[in-house]
Amino acid sequence: MALRGGLPTELxxxxxxxxxxxxxxxxxxxxxxxxxxSESGERHRxxxxxxxxxxxxxxxxxxxxxxxxxxxxxTERPQGVAALVKPKTPTFADLLGAPEPACSPLLVxxxxxxxxxxxxxxxxxxAAFGGTxxxxxxxxxxxxxxxxxxxxxxxxxxxxxxxxxxxGPALATxxxxxxxxxxxxxxxxxxxxxxxxxxxxxxxxIDWCQPVALLVGNEGAGLPEDVERDADFRIRIPMASRIxxxxxxxxxxxxxxxxxxxxxxxxxxxxxxxxxxxxxxxT
Numbered sequence: 001m002a003l004r005g006g007l008p009t010e011l012x013x014x015x016x017x018x019x020x021x022x023x024x025x026x027x028x029x030x031x032x033x034x035x036x037x038s039e040s041g042e043r044h045r046x047x048x049x050x051x052x053x054x055x056x057x058x059x060x061x062x063x064x065x066x067x068x069x070x071x072x073x074x075t076e077r078p079q080g081v082a083a084l085v086k087p088k089t090p091t092f093a094d095l096l097g098a099p100e101p102a103c104s105p106l107l108v109x110x111x112x113x114x115x116x117x118x119x120x121x122x123x124x125x126x127a128a129f130g131g132t133x134x135x136x137x138x139x140x141x142x143x144x145x146x147x148x149x150x151x152x153x154x155x156x157x158x159x160x161x162x163x164x165x166x167x168g169p170a171l172a173t174x175x176x177x178x179x180x181x182x183x184x185x186x187x188x189x190x191x192x193x194x195x196x197x198x199x200x201x202x203x204x205x206i207d208w209c210q211p212v213a214l215l216v217g218n219e220g221a222g223l224p225e226d227v228e229r230d231a232d233f234r235i236r237i238p239m240a241s242r243i244x245x246x247x248x249x250x251x252x253x254x255x256x257x258x259x260x261x262x263x264x265x266x267x268x269x270x271x272x273x274x275x276x277x278x279x280x281x282x283t
Contacts, residue, residue, distance in 0.1 A: 003082055004072050006149040009033075013084040014148045016158075017073055019044045024158025025085040026051035026059075033084035034060040038069035041080020048081070074150040087148055090164040095133035096181055096211075103263055104211040105183060106131050108256075110147075111171055111227070112139030112218035113248055119145045120155025121249035122216065127159040129253075129260035134163055135213070137171045139227075142218045171227065183211045187223050187231035188255065190245050200236035208259035219248050 001007065002015030013033045016025050025032060026048065035052065037045065042063075045052075052059055069080055098104050108126045113119050113136075123134055136144040145152055147160045147167070169177075178185055189200055206212075215231060217223030228234055237246065237254050246254070 002084060003074050003150065006074070006146070006151075008148070009084070011086070012089075013086045014153075015074075015082060015150065016085055016153055016161075017075060017082045017150065018079050018154075019047060019081050021153060021158050022081050022083045023048060023051070025083050025161055028085070028088075028158070028161040030088055030161055031086040032057075032059050033086065034062050036062045036064060036069070036082045038064055038066045038078070038080035040066050041069065044079065044081050085161065087161060088164065090133070090166055092166060092169070092177055095135070095164055095166060096183070098132055098211075102130060102132050103209050105133065105213075106208070106259055106263070107133045107135060107183070107213040108252065109135045109137060109171075109174065109185075109213050109215045110144045111137050111215055111223060112142030112221070113144050113216060114142060115219060115248075116145040116147075116149050116152035117155045118219065118247070118249045119147050120152035120157075120160065122252045123147055123152070123156040123163060123165070124159040125249065125253045125256050127156075127163040129256035130263055131163060131256065131259075134160075134165045135169065135174060136165070136167045137169055137174055139171055139218055139221075139224060142221070171224075175227065175230065178213050181211075183213050184233065185213050185215055185231040186233045186235050187215045187228045188217065188251060189228055189234045189236055190222060200234040202238055203235060203255050203258040206233060206235060206258075208262045212259075214252070214255060214259075216248055216252055 002009055002013060003017055008014050016022055070078055095107060096105055108131055110119060110122060126134055136147060147165055153160055186206060215223055237251060
């Protein structure tokens with residue numbers, strides 16, 4: 001049911017399918033309930049052996065026929081390998097820490113993103129460009145797709161099992177928590193402001209080296225007006241006039257690339273001159 005239905009078990013385990021995702025699950029340090037091989041899937045056993053044959057961790061190995069595996073698999077051409085894995089459950093306080101070599105927390109808040117493919121791609125992008133955590137929240141009547149559903153896990157290429165993900169806080173409560181923790185909120189937007197004081201910033205005009213949370217809204221409706229209004233910054237990607245918008249995942253990739261560019265520059269300067277002060281001012 002965890003594989004076919006995409007829902008977690010009563011104990012919180014989710015199904016991952018395929019050699020790559022099973023390998024990422026075994027690498028992640030998450031609790032593994034069992035690994036399942038079909039008859040043809042046994043050919044992948046050697047690749048996973050370094051993780052399965054460790055004496056300090058006894059992971060139950062289950063076996064089934066190709067026909068039964070195809071009946072429970074979520075993919076059209078299953079590879080015959082699957083696992084039940086329990087994702088880590090960080091707290092909000094856990095997300096406020098910045099692991100080395102990150103200069104500060106770099107979070108992404110998914111508010112009402114309904115396509116699991118977009119959710120998984122943004123999670124993968126965040127992990128690739130130095131994001132330190134992901135938060136999923138509902139926006140109005142639009143919930144955010146489960147980042148641990150089969151499609152989202154495939155889109156994230158297993159990154160969802162490595163980067164901390166906090167699911168389910170109410171958006172208003174979350175924004176209050178971020179403000180209290182002195183984390184700057186950056187609302188992605190498509191609209192120009194009526195006055196120059198709230199003109200959306202370009203990606204390179206933001207100081208991404210301070211503690212920040214990028215807010216990405218629903219694919220069609222975007223972020224609620226009050227969320228954009230109350231955010232510390234509004235951000236908009238300059239585009240050719242004939243192009244109205246980017247896909248949510250593509251837009252997140254552009255923004256995270258700029259964040260990584262700035263933050264990597266800081267890390268490099270710290271290595272070259274450990275006593276140097278932070279060159280960017282908080283804005």
